Amino acid sequence: MKLSSKQFTTALLSLMAAFVFSTVNATDAPTFYADALPVFQKNCVACHQQDGPSVGGIFAPMPLDNFEQAKIWAPMIKNALITNYMPPWGAHERHRGQFKGERYMDQNEKDLLIAWVDAGAPEGEEAEATSSGGLVANGAGTTLPESGWWIGDPDLVVGFDQEVYVPDEVMDWQPTIQMPVAEGAHENPKWIAKAELAPGGPWVHHIVSSHMGVGVPGRGPFTYPEGWGVLLPEDPFITVNMHYHKNPGEGTAVNDLTKAGFKFYEDGDVIDHVVETNLLPHRGWTIPAGDPSFEVNNTYAIDEDIFLLSMGPHMHYRGKAMRYELEYPDGEREVLLWVPDYDFNWQFLYEYETPKFIPSGSTMHMSWWFDNSEGNRFNPDPTQDVVYGPETTDEMANARIYYAPTTPRGIVVGEPIPVDVLETAREEDMVRRERSNLFDPASNDFSWLTEDSP
Ligand code: HEC
Numbered sequence: 001m002k003l004s005s006k007q008f009t010t011a012l013l014s015l016m017a018a019f020v021f022s023t024v025n026a027t028d029a030p031t032f033y034a035d036a037l038p039v040f041q042k043n044c045v046a047c048h049q050q051d052g053p054s055v056g057g058i059f060a061p062m063p064l065d066n067f068e069q070a071k072i073w074a075p076m077i078k079n080a081l082i083t084n085y086m087p088p089w090g091a092h093e094r095h096r097g098q099f100k101g102e103r104y105m106d107q108n109e110k111d112l113l114i115a116w117v118d119a120g121a122p123e124g125e126e127a128e129a130t131s132s133g134g135l136v137a138n139g140a141g142t143t144l145p146e147s148g149w150w151i152g153d154p155d156l157v158v159g160f161d162q163e164v165y166v167p168d169e170v171m172d173w174q175p176t177i178q179m180p181v182a183e184g185a186h187e188n189p190k191w192i193a194k195a196e197l198a199p200g201g202p203w204v205h206h207i208v209s210s211h212m213g214v215g216v217p218g219r220g221p222f223t224y225p226e227g228w229g230v231l232l233p234e235d236p237f238i239t240v241n242m243h244y245h246k247n248p249g250e251g252t253a254v255n256d257l258t259k260a261g262f263k264f265y266e267d268g269d270v271i272d273h274v275v276e277t278n279l280l281p282h283r284g285w286t287i288p289a290g291d292p293s294f295e296v297n298n299t300y301a302i303d304e305d306i307f308l309l310s311m312g313p314h315m316h317y318r319g320k321a322m323r324y325e326l327e328y329p330d331g332e333r334e335v336l337l338w339v340p341d342y343d344f345n346w347q348f349l350y351e352y353e354t355p356k357f358i359p360s361g362s363t364m365h366m367s368w369w370f371d372n373s374e375g376n377r378f379n380p381d382p383t384q385d386v387v388y389g390p391e392t393t394d395e396m397a398n399a400r401i402y403y404a405p406t407t408p409r410g411i412v413v414g415e416p417i418p419v420d421v422l423e424t425a426r427e428e429d430m431v432r433r434e435r436s437n438l439f440d441p442a443s444n445d446f447s448w449l450t451e452d453s454p
Contacts, residue, residue: 029115029116029119029120029122030112030115030116030119030122031116031122031123031124031125031128032067032070032071032116032121032122032123032124033067033123033124033125033126033127033128033129034124034125034128034129035112035116035124036070036112036113036116036121037065037129039109039112039113040064040065040070040113041065042109043087043103043105043109044060044064044086044087045063045064045065047060048060048061048062048063048064048065049063049064049065050063050066059202064077067123070121071121071123074116074117074121075117077113077117078113078114078117078118081105081110081113081114082114084341087103087105088103088343088346088348089102089103089104089346089348090339090341090342090343090346090347090348090350091337091338091339091348091350092338092339092340094335094338095337095338095350097353098350098352098353099350099351099352099353100351100352100353101351148198149196149198149221149261150196150221151194151195151196151221151223151261151263152194152263154196154261154262154263155190155262155263155264156181156185156186156190156232156261156262156264157259157260157261157262158179158180158181158182158238158259158260158262159179159257159258159259159260160177160179160256160257160258160441161180161441161442162441162442163200163255163256163257163441164177164200164242164255164256164257164258164439164441165253165255165441166203166244166246166253166254166255166256167253167446167449168248168249168250168251168252168253169248169449170244170246170248170252170253170449171245171246171247171248172243172244172245172391172392173242173243173244173245173448174241174242174243174244174390174391174392175241175242175244175439175448176239176240176241176242176436176437176438176439177239177240177242177438177439177440177441178237178238178239178436178438179238179239179240179259179260180238181235181236181238186232186234186235186236187234187235188234189231189232189233189234189417189422189425190231190232190262190264190265191229191230191231191232191264191265191269191271191413192211192212192224192229192230192231192232192262192263192264192265193223193224193229193263193264193265193269194221194222194223194224194262194263195211195212195221195222195260195261195262195263196212196221196222196260196261197209197212197221197240197258197259197260198258198259198260198261199256199258200254200255200256200257200258200259201254201256203244203245203246203254203256204242204243204244204256204258205243205244205245206243206347207240207241207242207243207258208240208241208243209238209239209240209241209260210236210237210238210239210240210429210432211230211232211236211238211262212260212262224275224309225273225309225355227269227270227271227272227273227408228271228272228273228275228309228355228404229265229271229273229274229275230274230275230425231274231417231421231422231425232262232264232425233422233425233426233429236429237429237432237433237436238260239432239436239438240258240260242256242258243392244256265413266413267413267414268412268413268414269412269413270410270411270412270413271409271411271413272408272409272410272411273307273355273404273405273408273409274404274409274411274421275309275402275403275404276402276403276404276405277400277401277402277403278300278400278401278403279398279399279400280298280300280364280366280398280399280400280401281388281396281397281398282296282298282366282368282388282397282398282399283387283388283397284388285387285388285397286385286386286387287318287370287372287385287386287387287395288372288385289372289382289383289384289385289386290372290373290374290382290383291370291371291372291373292371292372292373292375292376293320293369293370293371294369294370294371294372295367295368295369295370296367296368296370296397297365297366297367297368298365298366298397298399299363299364299365299366300363300364300366300399301362301363301364302358302359302360302361302362302363302364303360303361304360304405305357305358305359305360305405305406305407306357306358306403306404306405306406307355307356307357307358307403307404307405307406308336308352308355308356308357308358308401308402308403309351309352309355309401309402309403309404310349310350310351310352310401310402311324311336311337311349311350311399311400311401312347312348312349312350312398312399312400312401312402313337313339313342313347313368313398313399313400314347314396314398314399314400315342315344315368315370315395315396315397315398316344316392316393316394316395316396317344317376317378317379317380317392317393318370318371318372318376318378318379318386318395319342319344319368319369319370319395320341320342320369320370320371320376321338321339321340321341321342321368321369322337322338322339322342322366322367322368322369322399323335323337323338323339323366323367324336324337324364324365324366324399325364325365325366325367326358326362326363326364326365327362327363327364327365328359328362329359329360329361329362333365336356336364337350342369344378344392349400349402351402355403355404357406358403364399364401366397366399368397368399370386370395372384372386380392380393381393409421
């Protein structure tokens with residue numbers, strides 16, 4: 001096609017106009033209030049807020065709905081986005097839409113924040129903030145209720161009966177401690193609807209608790225779907241396996257007073273699904289020293305129809321990736337969870353938005369990958385062969401699941417509890433009493449220091 005000179009000029013002019021327009025746009029850098037704030041609110045503020053939630057023991061260091069703070073942290077923010085360190089989440093993109101509390105961030109949102117940082121983190125006009133609209137997502141704007149608990153006013157609070165002294169020397173310590181239930185505080189079995197662990201401070205690295213599941217960085221309070229519950233028997237034996245982790249050295253000692261709160265179902269509520277859990281640990285392997293990608297596999301046969309509520313992979317510092325794959329009775333396979341870049345510091349419980357039906361006769365195939373090479377910067381010692389064990393310098397290959405049989409139980413809260421349910425709950429409590437090797441905070445016994453510490 002040949003253009004007349006007039007057509008050509010018009011075309012050129014509109015081209016130039018478009019160019020000028022886009023340059024103006026490019027120099028019109030994003031500002032905090034108009035552009036960055038809505039992205040922070042959607043993806044970050046659920047944790048990064050004043051008095052924000054403990055995410056399993058650690059707290060986000062700064063509020064990101066505050067311009068001064070966001071500006072100070074701008075270079076770190078860019079870095080956290082580029083390295084995918086923030087927002088923290090482990091499930092592969094393919095699972096988008098499946099799990100509660102998922103934290104995927106769109107690339108254009110990342111690009112926008114990075115552009116804002118690169119432009120020198122300009123403030124913009126505060127008035128623009130309100131006009132940006134669509135601010136609320138991922139719990140943004142929530143504030144800690146006056147009770148001090150995210151679950152609301154707990155019906156029962158338990159805690160250590162005295163502070164646990166974590167001495168200067170400690171870097172890594174994992175005592176099992178009882179949380180006594182005050183006399184008369186829990187005389188009748190009750191159904192747990194919600195549970196929350198309130199760690200005493202940032203030195204609490206992770207907590208495995210009876211009746212409450214696991215409190216690790218990245219996990220907030222534990223809320224069961226309506227009609228799902230765990231029975232807390234009378235006079236329960238509540239234990240927590242604490243994992244303290246801090247920099248050792250003079251003046252670093254802390255006193256920890258971790259607490260736990262429960263909310264119970266009310267009379268008349270109906271429990272259809274009594275939650276069961278299985279750690280599905282897999283032992284008997286040896287990860288060779290230096291191996292950058294060692295794979296272990298295990299299977300688990302499902303012999304009744306169940307609803308799968310959640311999955312919680314667990315490895316230690318050499319953990320690299322983890323997969324749960326379901327084989328249906330007809331042989332068809334489905335990846336239930338793929339965590340391609342496992343991080344010990346952020347262990348999530350992947351809880352289905354809607355519990356997933358799994359027919360009897362299915363098989364769960366679980367695979368774990370470990371990086372025991374020196375290329376793994378978390379590796380405590382790449383020259384060691386490693387086996388299953390409790391210390392963080394050992395390894396684990398666990399694939400915890402929470403689930404319930406599909407048949408509704410129709411248990412009405414307040415009416416007599418079915419005998420089988422009550423017996424099971426009491427039995428579990430007894431086993432816990434027998435197995436526990438408790439540390440007594442009152443004992444002033446620090447002989448363990450010589451065994452565990454460097
Ligand atoms: C699930 C809660 C959560 C969400 C969501 C979250 N953060 Fe964080 N963030 C944390 C916690 C907890 C820490 C402290 C962790 C640590 O010390 O490594 C942290 C640390 C950081 C740090 C400091 C990193 C460092 O190297 O010290 C930056 C920067 C950061 N977050 C930015 C963001 C941004 C930007 C977003 C949103 C895109 C975001 N975070 C979303 C919980 C969260």
